[in-house]
Amino acid sequence: MRSRLLATLMVVSGLFWSVLLWAEDNEKPLDTPVAELKIANRSIMVFRATLLGETPETRVKRAKSAINEALEDADDLRVTLDSIQNSNLVLLGAKRAFIVSPRDVDATEYESVQQAAEAAAEKLRQVVAETQEARSIRLILRSLAATALATGIFIALLWCMAYLRRRLLRKLPDLMLRHSQALKVGRVQVIDPNYLYPLASRVLGMLRWLVVLLLTYEWLGFVLSQFPYTRPWGESLNNYLLDVAGYLLHGILGAIPGLGVVVAIFFIARGITAFSRRVLRRIAVPGTFSWLNQETLQPTQRLTSLAIWLFALAMAYPYLPGSGTDAFKGLSVLIGLMISLGASSVVGQAAAGLILTYTHTLRPGEYVRIGEYEGTVTELGMFTTRIRTGLGEVLTLPNSMITGTVTKNYSRTVQGPGYLVDTVVTIGYDTPWRQVEAMLLEAASRTPGILEDPPAQVFQTALSDFYPEYRLVAQAIPSQPRPRAVLLSLLHANIQDVFNEYGVQIMSPHYLGDPIEEKRVPKDKWFTAPAQESKKL
Structure with missing residues (x-):
């Protein structure tokens, strides 16, 4: 009779839990704040739903109480799963730890309730193992020994790095003097060691602190990972560093195809520029075109090269790393706005220079009178024109002023030079x-x-x-x-x-x-x- 009664009670209890869970699962979800279940600094589960009348916060408190009580009563505990309707019951030994319902599952992280429950159970097993480890004197002593060894290696690496830096700084002046003397254009030395040494020492200092920070970060992550209570912090540090390294590596690998296209566009534009220069030199032969001669050849080549490179830049822009980000777009808009606001006079001067060049108004060596200024033209530039007066003065005149005034040329109609x-x-x-x-x-x-x-x-x-x-x-x-x-x-x-x-x-x-x-x-x-x-x- 007694066994039949126990069996009947178990069946009735199972039916009762099934009915309650079915009702909870089919109940309309409420907008309740989520609560995270953390045991010994390790995140086990995030509760998002109200279950059996208990809010996520209440469920966290009940689960913590049950898990801590079970960990205190016994050391060797098994974590198992028991499915009830659409939910999963996580058992710690013979006691219920918590329930994972369908509304607790994050669809972006887990595909099913079973998968979420198994992940939570695995984390709970890790908590049980770390609790046992924390109660073992032998394991604690081993962790302390590993920490001491890592600290010694860390200090030794810092000393070696400081020693190498001192040796390198002592040899750096001789190295820079030897190699800088080899970098010459004609007889002019390109790099002055007196200015290069402070820059090199600052770069070495920055590299030193970067390595120190990286070694400190790794040492701290290793030490925290040796002890059960701080192990989650050490794992988070290591995972963060791996995530950053993976992000950088992924960004570099993802940018390689775009950089390849940019390099290809660069070489194509370079080849087209060289080809256009040769074509323009052949066209500039006297008798071919009246507007293209030896005087207008150089500015025409510059304008052609500028147009080719601007077109190449527009073609390569979408393939540059970060070109699609909001920061890159905002910077492009800012640069364009600055150019449009500040380059109006520059564009006007350049247009005036082109007018003077292609209308052959002035030529270097001619004697002219521009307004009240009179002298020999020494340089005809894109933005300004320089003339040397008979008194030895060199005047720089804006091209827009020259196009806006009467120019008297004393050399154009003479016979021969003069x-x-x-x-x-x-x-x-x-x-x-x-x-x-x-x-x-x-x-x-x-x-x-x-x-x-x-x-x-x-x-x-x-x-x-x-x-x-x-x-x-x-x-x-x-x-x-x-x-x-x-x-x-x-x-x-x-x-x-x-x-x-x-x-x-x-x-x-x-x-x-x-x-x-x-x-x-x-x-x-x-x-x-x-x-x-x-x-x-």
């Missing part, structure tokens, strides 16, 4: 114009540097109210014998001398009438002191 020299005088109507022209031509012939072929010419450019205006135009050779400013000074001096010799007054530029006394200098007064010393000139 430039035009012109000056204007106004003489009264009482002086015959033929005499004025002859005197101006004689002054030009006296001036060294003015060419006889083509001959100088005099033009009457205006018949004003009180005087006609005469303009002397001649051609001179650059820097032979003097710059244009000196040449003009000599020409003006000779004009004064010739007019004084023939008794003609120069009243330019504002001639109103003849004065009471003639405004001219007799020849016997040309060298009045202190000009006597310069008489031989």
